[in-house]
Amino acid sequence: MKDIEIFGNIEKGNDFIKKTQNKKFVFSFVTSYTHTCEIPGITVAGANPDLLKFTSAADAEFLHYGYCKSIDTIPMTPDGKPTPAILTKVALEAASIPSFVINAGSKIPPKLPYLELGLEPGKNIAQEPALDHDLTRKAVEHGRIIGRSLGSSTDCLVIGESIPGGTTTALGVLRGFGLQASVSSSMPQNPVDLKNQIVETALKRLQSRDPYDIVTQLGDPMIPSVAGMLSTASESTKVILAGGTQMAAVLAFAKHVGFNENNVAIGTTSYIIDDKTANLVEIVRQISDIPVFAIKLKLGESKITGLCSYAKGFVKEGAGAGGASIACLLKTGLDAEKLLSLTENEYRRITSQ
């Protein structure tokens, strides 16, 4: 399909596209928090460290209202690079895809209705276990409940996330599972050394290869919640895990929780695939024989510097932007050019407020 490249299992990818074109989609947006994000230099999400705890709530509010309620600006770097939620919002609106916010351990819940999973924020994995066993099991169990409900009322469930610092915990989980992983970053100079150092410290606490231990020690609340959702939703419908390395970490854990490999794809932006410091397709191949969709957004062609920067290695993905854009194209038949033009309009709207 135009503007969507398939990696991984190409045959399953083509079949997935055929079965979801012009069908019904539901987008779920999992907001969460890990104290790992407070380590200086780890993330660009939230221009100001004090604002980190508002990042995922602000993204959820922006997706829904077109403005934020918990903070008085739209999440954007000081030089005008907007949150990837702008791409998600444009895609969902263009395709009239309904969405649900899922609170999986956020520090600040969003100011709109959300599905409450009853979890706590994750701890800083450089210092202590991310979760405790009961919390990990509860995240999976509650994820399974809502995955079943959301999955049984749509043809394709798209699952995106927002958790500042989440690529570091994802790296931790992938390494915990013994995978040769390097991960993407929201910054062009990926702080690889810092991430590796944090993960190495955390790995020293790992006493077993039990999947629940790995997530409990090295993960965050988002990972077991989405694994649970994937597990039940994929029994009855197609699922797009919308994201990069974080969704690979979900997949690594979900393999042990159980899911239907014939109903699952990863959906992300081509900027993640192009990232030389990461190896998403290779990581996924080590875990599961599923397709990876990459949407070729044309942000590099934009005259708006803040959007163009995505093609230059900034932000790249997040808030389910890639998966939501793919869902939009599948449902409506629009192309990336049209999405760009809608995104530019939206950018102008928010910067002129």
Added chain:
Amino acid sequence: MKDIEIFGNIEKGNDFIKKTQNKKFVFSFVTSYTHTCEIPGITVAGANPDLLKFTSAADAEFLHYGYCKSIDTIPMTPDGKPTPAILTKVALEAASIPSFVINAGSKIPPKLPYLELGLEPGKNIAQEPALDHDLTRKAVEHGRIIGRSLGSSTDCLVIGESIPGGTTTALGVLRGFGLQASVSSSMPQNPVDLKNQIVETALKRLQSRDPYDIVTQLGDPMIPSVAGMLSTASESTKVILAGGTQMAAVLAFAKHVGFNENNVAIGTTSYIIDDKTANLVEIVRQISDIPVFAIKLKLGESKITGLCSYAKGFVKEGAGAGGASIACLLKTGLDAEKLLSLTENEYRRITSQ
């Protein structure tokens, strides 16, 4: 259709049935609380006054798990009359209808994932206004948000509720709107005088005929929340308001919030229609030209005394039992006899635990 009687607008009722047979349904279960229920003698929901605050959480947990987590029993009167949630559970399971719990101001949230509306329990209308204006508006706004999301992913949204003391606040709202209403009760000796006395006291505070004032003074958090849900969901899909007089109160308020009359029906049990102390069909006719479905459950034919009592004026309805049973018949083509047999099995399961 067999076992479903239509009152109100018969033509619209037949059309509604035709358009939803064998289609997809989603059940939403709105849990809430009003301190009005703490007035002695007002409700049988919760055999023990101290347990009233757990009633709706317990119903939600029972619907999902088949047992309760917040309390260590299944809600049932000391002499074995079970919560109407038993009928809801059987109907939803028999038809594989997915469900969502919506927390609209419960005192105790259920121990499972739920949609959080961010409201407070309602106050005792005999003493003070039920809500404040901001809360009423928030309930409508947040109801509208989830009604849109839930409605756009199904062919028919069924909305049930659980709020102890809710028939009294419903009576208050109906009277506030100037309707000639008398309401049902979970007890065969409907405490009509007590309810009227409470409502008369509350009506004295009412300074205007503004719909928001009426709900704020006399209502509860469930009423504006469900009115908001109805408003947006009915734009895109069919909606069954599952309940008796409480859903009539929702309808009276929703008329001012706005909804699509061609997509809405009330769904209840024939025991409510048979209730000589109430006048549901007549109240609905005063509000809106829509159909009222009544399912003729065959509980009176049961050899189980606790179930048989429903046909003798006890409990009669609640937890969306009537609407869920109607949805089950519409989706699957099963009949009331089959539902009775499944309900008897379920009753035996819970009483043998």
